[in-house]
Amino acid sequence: MTFAVIQMISQDDILANLARARALLEEAAQQGARLAVLPENFAAMGRRDSAAIGLAEARGEGPILPWLKRTARDLKLWIVAGTLPLPPVDQPEAKAHACSLLVDEHGELVARYDKLHLFDVDVADNRGRYRESDDYAHGANVVVADTPVGKLGLTVCYDLRFPELYSALREAGAELITAPAAFTAVTGAAHWEVLVRARAIETQCYVLAAAQGGKHPGPRETHGQAAIVDPWGRILAQQARGEAVLLATRDSAEQASIRARMPVASHRRFFSQDALRPAHTSE
Numbered sequence: 683m684t685f686a687v688i689q690m691i692s693q694d695d696i697l698a699n700l701a702r703a704r705a706l707l708e709e710a711a712q713q714g715a716r717l718a719v720l721p722e723n724f725a726a727m728g729r730r731d732s733a734a735i736g737l738a739e740a741r742g743e744g745p746i747l748p749w750l751k752r753t754a755r756d757l758k759l760w761i762v763a764g765t766l767p768l769p770p771v772d773q774p775e776a777k778a779h780a781c782s783l784l785v786d787e788h789g790e791l792v793a794r795y796d797k798l799h800l801f802d803v804d805v806a807d808n809r810g811r812y813r814e815s816d817d818y819a820h821g822a823n824v825v826v827a828d829t830p831v832g833k834l835g836l837t838v839c840y841d842l843r844f845p846e847l848y849s850a851l852r853e854a855g856a857e858l859i860t861a862p863a864a865f866t867a868v869t870g871a872a873h874w875e876v877l878v879r880a881r882a883i884e885t886q887c888y889v890l891a892a893a894q895g896g897k898h899p900g901p902r903e904t905h906g907q908a909a910i911v912d913p914w915g916r917i918l919a920q921q922a923r924g925e926a927v928l929l930a931t932r933d934s935a936e937q938a939s940i941r942a943r944m945p946v947a948s949h950r951r952f953f954s955q956d957a958l959r960p961a962h963t964s965e
Contacts, residue, residue, distance in 0.1 A: 691904075717762070755787070879915045906921065
């Protein structure tokens with residue numbers, strides 16, 4: 683089964699971003715993808731009203747969720763919708779999560795992952811200070827879902843620096859892991875490729891690393907380098923900057939062979955006592 687990873691340069695105009703995302707998803711579907719991954723903040727970059735965006739979506743008054751469901755149906759495409767701000771279910775007034783949604787080809791919600799690790803970091807760039815927790819609440823669950831391309835674990839961006847999450851996803855049955863991101867140009871240049879390849883190697887999963895890659899309002903600059911990495915750590919497709927649609931096909935037989943010949947999951951001797959238990963959802 684073929685899957686796609688999308689790279690964007692999202693701006694602060696939501697409707698314009700959705701139009702660009704639609705065009706890129708159409709390209710992915712036309713090239714045979716069954717599932718496509720959008721980057722973090724695909725619908726908006728450089729805005730300060732994430733709470734208002736999330737509240738409108740939760741109340742059914744925003745444009746993003748209807749667009750997502752309609753696009754999935756129109757294209758008959760499973761979509762991992764990078765991130766968008768969404769409050770907890772049935773709590774529209776609560777603080778939003780940075781939420782990654784998985785919808786199926788009928789436009790139905792299959793899984794929701796709320797970003798566990800928030801980017802509260804000082805970076806040597808023109809912005810300097812990032813405090814994601816000012817706008818978002820931490821998530822609480824590890825999520826794996828069944829899809830046409832395999833069992834899919836959901837993560838987001840800064841999560842890449844926390845390998846214990848990826849070990850939990852592997853333990854929960856993940857065969858592919860999504861990592862929609864908007865890495866800064868500085869941290870991306872230093873660590874991005876190392877992180878996405880390391881997470882693929884240690885979990886023996888495909889890593890689908892969608893990215894933002896360019897300049898955004900704020901001002902902000904993102905690293906790009908969207909990539910698809912196989913379970914042996916090989917980069918199957920990559921895009922430096924700018925918009926792109928990357929495609930690859932899962933070789934389930936080779937993945938099974940890698941796992942059989944190097945059975946790292948059964949060789950583990952260190953286990954976290956406080957690990958969150960997986961929240962598994964089925965198709």
